Amino acid sequence: MKKGLIKVSAICASALICAAALTGCGNDGGKLVMGTNAAFPPFEFTTSEGLVGEFDGIDVAIASEIASDMGKELEVADMDFDGLIAAVSTGKVDMVAAGMTATDGRRKNVDFSDTYFLASQVMVVAADNTDITKADDLKNDKKVGVVLGYTGDNIVTDDLQIPEDKITRANRGLDVVQEVKNGKLDAVVIDSATGKALAEKNGLKVVEDPDAFETEEYAIAVKKGNTELLDKINATLAELKASGKIDELAVKYNQ
Ligand code: ARG
Secondary structure, three states: OHHHHHHHHHHHHHHHHHHHHHHHHOOOOOOEEEEEOOOOOOEEEEEEOOOEEEOOOOHHHHHHHHHHHHHOEEEEOOOOOOHHHHHOOOOOEEEEOOOOOOOOHHOOOOOOOOOOOOEOOEEEOOOOOOOOOOHHHOOOOOOOOEEEEOOHHHHHHOOOOOOOOHHEEEEEEEEEHHHHHHHOOOEEEEEEHHHHHHHHHHHHEEEEOOOOOOOOOEEEEEEEEOOOHHHHHHHHHHHHHHOOOOHHHHHHOOO
């Protein structure tokens, strides 16, 4: 009799553990899973004491607000930038918050929230560089670095039509910025806030060319047709914009 009871309670205990594990793992349980590429300061980066584990930045702070408005816990899934669209389309993550520019090309595969930040591309060059003052100067035989799959990659490749043998593509902005630092590349084309952050840290400078580089709109991506989540994201974004919280975050993270 006693043995039987123990057995029953053991089954109950493991059933409870299973139930807890299921809610913990499922994307529509107690967690909101944000896909990102945490090599894009000030929007997402890793640090010893981040907002969510080691992850911190403007996007992590915004996503935390979205999760908390939904009564969920935020989980951050860090991956290569060019894997993010597939991750959200296949349901591996619930949304992508990655300083991602809402482009027409991407709109074919995902739905975007309202815009939460405006940016543009800049050129990161050596502090003493004088021959790159506008985007067209990159066409003069310059060696240009970009990050694989970023809008900067499209601009350098398709719009400026820099020859392939002059382009270096890396997985992280820092990797190409370091090549500018050691003189192997003339310039890196990357988003403004990240370019400024990386230039500052590495003793380089930023050159802007608003005529050549259009304004880009950062938005959060969800799986196509996931209007339920999109509406919640937009509601939180509207609240954060109205209260001035997004501007505060931009200042706090020093963009
Ligand atoms: N805004 C650029 C784009 O959408 C770069 C974004 C990079 N973001 C990141 N988390 N690494 O292509």
